Amino acid sequence: MSHRSDAIIIGGGHNGLVAAAYLARAGKKVQVLERRPVIGGAAVSERIFPGFTFSVFSYVVSLLRPEIIRDLDLPRHGLHILPLESTVTPLPNGDYLAGWGDADLSRRELYRHSPHDADAMIEFGRLMYHMAQAARPLLGTIPPDPTSLSPGDLKGMLRLGRHFRSLGAEKFHALYKLMTMSSADYLDEWFEFGPLKATKSASGIIGTFLGPRSPGSAYVLLHHYMGEIDGAFRAWGFARGGNGSVSQAIAAAAQSFGTQIATQASVKQLLVQGGRATGVVLENGDEYHAPIVISGLDPRRTFLDLVESKELPSEVLDRVRRFRFRGSSGKVNLALSELPQFTCMPGIGPQHRGAFSISPSVEYLERAYDDAKYGEYSRKPYMDIVFPSMIDPNMAPPGKHVASIFVQYVPYHLNGGWTPPKREAFGDAVIDTLAEYAPNLKSAILHRQVLTPLEIEQTLGLSEGNIFQGELALQQLFFLRPAAPWTQYNTPIKGYYQCGSGTHPGGGVMGAGGRNAALKILGELS
């Protein structure tokens, strides 16, 4: 069987779907090929247990680019982002640190712990506003190649230079610090209260194999701040129906422009003729033909698995081989008969409509990292817990609840390798740790799903289970993501492109890679 279209998208993750929608909107005939029975990649909602819906992998919307929401009119296609405003950090001494949606309440709470930090928060918030503003234009930019003399790249570098100069010295220095420091060191310059620094620095370790004291983690902190900042769009929230509904909305938009989406269509290989992509062949032998093929998969799959190595220069193969994945995050999804009650904040209340963060101190996080550094999962891990059924009651049967527990660190390369008993032992460590803060948790569990980086890799195809399709480390960002000089969504094979989180600007349910890639391709076609 043979199919013909203008463009083929490999992988129906959110970036692939965004690329499809933009191309289709421009009049192209687009075919999306998804290996799994469900689209969405890591942004999926699935009923793993009867009656309970889970955002199985990614679970909040923080970074989805506002221009994509606007361009594709996603609200019309079903996107509805609900507020997720608070974060509560339970402390070992029975107290807590809470950050609420309201500035006065948050200040009152923080003041209780540190008057100094309550004051500092005002200026810190302003600085991060500026930093996110400084970094945000880069998200929608195709990274220029600093070593190239082509007019396009020179213009891009010039524009970039102008942008940085326009920041002024103070902001430029702050940005430089964010790009180079560890999140713990950076936060030390501002705050004194340990649990606050720990909870904030946790944003700097998510999805990376870094500790809060590792240089470079401050950038990851900024990466996560960019969504939190965009107040106008309330882009920090929870998608009604779970994160799968983000993918569904993008897919609906793409389909409204004529995109064809095939599921259970596993691409085996890229078809190349004379250095030019001509289509793909599926595992079942079906062939799809198009002059443009875009991979939403991670760089390892895009370059090493889907393409015969003879088609690629050896230095590219080498660079991609060295591109670091090192998945470090896991997920525990729970179906619950009742909500866990936290000793530090008894009862059911507004706290359950926000996140709980198990990050009592920077030392705690760093120790969690120590375990992982030496090939073990954290005995006392960092966790970010939300109860989606408290935000969207449709996620669980009436009176019942679901919990989403993001966990770090869970190394892909576990000493001796992962086995199902080890996976469940890891799940036990998570539940045991959390039960120290919420004693009724264990008796409330009806079902549990434990996902290590190995399950993430096996289910979604993300290499080494890295949720960002490759670490957000400085040496893997911007004009080095994923492998210079192939960082402008193109590859050495003509007509073969990449658009996943492994490209600039990286991970999170952002969609920027998909959009940038589509705009680049449309620019080349016109």
Next chain:
Amino acid sequence: MNIDNSLKHTPFHARTAPLVLGATWRRWSGYAVASSYDWLHDREYAAIRNAAALIDVSPLHKYQVSGRDAARLLDRIITRNVMKMQVGQVLYTPWCDARGKVIDDGTVSRLGEQAYRLTSAEPTFRFLQQNAVSLQVQIEETTERLGALALQGPLSRAVLNQVAEQSLDTLRYFRVAGSRIAGVDVEISRTGYTGDLGYEIWVPAAQAMAVWDALMTKGTDYGITPAGIWALDVARIEAGLLMADVDYHSSHRALIEDQQSSPFELSLDWAVNLEKEAFNGKRALKAEKERGIAWRFVGLEVEWDSFEALYKSVNLSAALPMIAWRSSTPVYRQGRQIGYASSGVWSPLLKKYLALAHIRAPHYALDTEVEFEVTVEHRRKRARAWVRKTPFFDPPRKKA
């Protein structure tokens, strides 16, 4: 631990809360305070100008600065000379960042040889700490520990003389002294935010209620009236007093440079002492003064006839802002925008529509005629207005 998701309550809340008839609460620095107690604020405003109004100003940020270097710390922060302050003296002052942009304004009181109190609109604890490097000084935030009541109006002294152990007859303008009310140790300063005769009473939070009760009981014969922020706002505009976060933005909060102001641009020249020792922003302020000042903060008086005519043209009578507005209103001259007003209100006392405005050089000279934007029936119009001297209202009793 149980969570408390309410706004903070002042030490007088148990007394003030039952008096708020229309649920007209508002936020002030994280506290819930009354916009007005009655449904309307007319009577409360009238008390400020005619009798004695009692205003809960506890949400003001308050800091106790003490120790050997207390004066040096404050002197390097504020724009006025702390070294020359006498015990019992109070200064109104702005303070700036290194670029000479105003961070905040408030008062400094010298309570003892080495003891000062700073009041501010913005949280200032960290800023004081940052400036205290290598100084021997203790900084304590007393915002929650101290309640504060403003007793303002021509009969305020008479009321206080009924309840305070020491007569207030000799307490001069911008001076502070210790006293006792209802057996409670308090400090009474002759200060306020109304431009009238008035006092502020600083009382330990735990004993605040006794002081409130004593004032209300003895004050009845003098028409004492609890007043909210709406009444206070009318009075402070008549007095030409600026309000942080309304008439200017703290340079710590401003997002762009245009949102920041120097003390000169706020017409606070009289509160900037460029002759004293080095202080935050001195160099920048000197340079600004030499360069010339780009903006001034001035009073505007809207001309009645042209204002009324705008309404007449659509068969309405003039609609007057009885509650002060705090939005930005463009000001023009000869068709070009030369600035903006940041607050305004109808003065029930002066029978004039008053506004406080930022005007660009050279249009800020007294009695300059300008055009003031007014929206009449969804259409933008312009009324004539004049740049006027502030305070608009300045009764001799304020300082007498």
